[in-house]
Amino acid sequence: MITEIVPQTGWQSLNFRELWRFRELCYFLVWRDVKVRYKQTVLGAAWAVLQPALMMAVFTIFLGIMARVPSANDPVFVYAGMLPWTFFATAMANAANSLVNSERVITKVYFPRLAVPLAAVGAAMVDFLIASGLLVIMMAWRGIVPTLEVLVLPFIFLFLVLTAAGIGIFLSALTVAYRDFRYIVPFLVQFWLFATPTVYSAVPPDASPWIRALITANPVSGLIASFRAAAFGDAIPWTLLGSAAVLAVVIFLGGCLYFRRVEDSFADIV
Numbered sequence: 001m002i003t004e005i006v007p008q009t010g011w012q013s014l015n016f017r018e019l020w021r022f023r024e025l026c027y028f029l030v031w032r033d034v035k036v037r038y039k040q041t042v043l044g045a046a047w048a049v050l051q052p053a054l055m056m057a058v059f060t061i062f063l064g065i066m067a068r069v070p071s072a073n074d075p076v077f078v079y080a081g082m083l084p085w086t087f088f089a090t091a092m093a094n095a096a097n098s099l100v101n102s103e104r105v106i107t108k109v110y111f112p113r114l115a116v117p118l119a120a121v122g123a124a125m126v127d128f129l130i131a132s133g134l135l136v137i138m139m140a141w142r143g144i145v146p147t148l149e150v151l152v153l154p155f156i157f158l159f160l161v162l163t164a165a166g167i168g169i170f171l172s173a174l175t176v177a178y179r180d181f182r183y184i185v186p187f188l189v190q191f192w193l194f195a196t197p198t199v200y201s202a203v204p205p206d207a208s209p210w211i212r213a214l215i216t217a218n219p220v221s222g223l224i225a226s227f228r229a230a231a232f233g234d235a236i237p238w239t240l241l242g243s244a245a246v247l248a249v250v251i252f253l254g255g256c257l258y259f260r261r262v263e264d265s266f267a268d269i270v
Contacts, residue, residue, distance in 0.1 A: 014257070015112070015260075022112050025115055026122070029116065048128075048130040049130060055082050055086070076135075076138045076144070078199050079134070083128070083132065083227075084223065085196060085198045087128040088160055091125070093185050093189055095118075095164070095167075095172055096171035098119070099116055099175065099266060100172075100182070106266055113259070114169065117165070117169045149229065149234070149236055153227065157227070160223045163244075167255060196218060196220050197215065197225055221240065223248070
């Protein structure tokens with residue numbers, strides 16, 4: 001059987017069927033990313049738990065105790081926000097640099113290039129699942145019993161995955177053409193952290209109008225607030241969740257379409 005590869009130009013379809021045919025390669029790339037990340041480390045996969053846990057400790061001490069931010073006094077509350085945020089930041093940043101880091105593979109072998117940033121997101125999902133165990137332990141220690149709202153968590157996480165993947169895929173295509181984005185992405189992650197309700201409520205009641213608009217327009221805000229509410233059995237902010245879900249789908253499709261638009265040039269300029 002002869003397979004003929006014909007170059008395409010202009011806007012192209014996402015072609016998820018071809019990506020499905022290469023699903024074994026996607027699994028291998030995810031395993032490779034996870035294995036390389038913890039290779040020659042003493043703690044290994046424990047770093048997946050330590051990263052959000054250490055950030056929880058920092059925010060609890062400096063914001064909760066020293067700055068006296070009320071919500072930051074509760075480590076469980078802070079960790080429930082840092083857990084999905086750490087996944088989002090890790091998935092987006094790793095996906096943004098994935099094509100440049102896979103230069104040798106891209107220039108030698110043909111396969112759907114979308115598999116590379118998607119594999120980076122898949123590796124971050126493995127870390128998220130490991131780190132979720134600590135949240136379960138902390139909730140059990142505090143006597144927090146899950147309610148029916150916990151059934152919404154998988155859907156909230158799905159939209160979080162779509163958001164991280166869409167932005168990461170878009171940035172990965174830009175990073176191939178403009179290496180400046182390798183330096184812009186870390187700054188973007190730091191800025192985005194403080195614009196996201198990880199240690200405070202979704203929209204602080206005393207916030208100024210422009211801050212409230214910024215937080216509401218942030219698609220991650222509604223997802224993290226909904227994630228925490230579903231985990232604790234509180235009222236889910238359905239309006240924020242609905243707008244965030246729509247934005248997640250739009251961001252994912254938009255990032256994939258742009259990626260496919262410039263994909264043909266990757267092997268030449270990467």
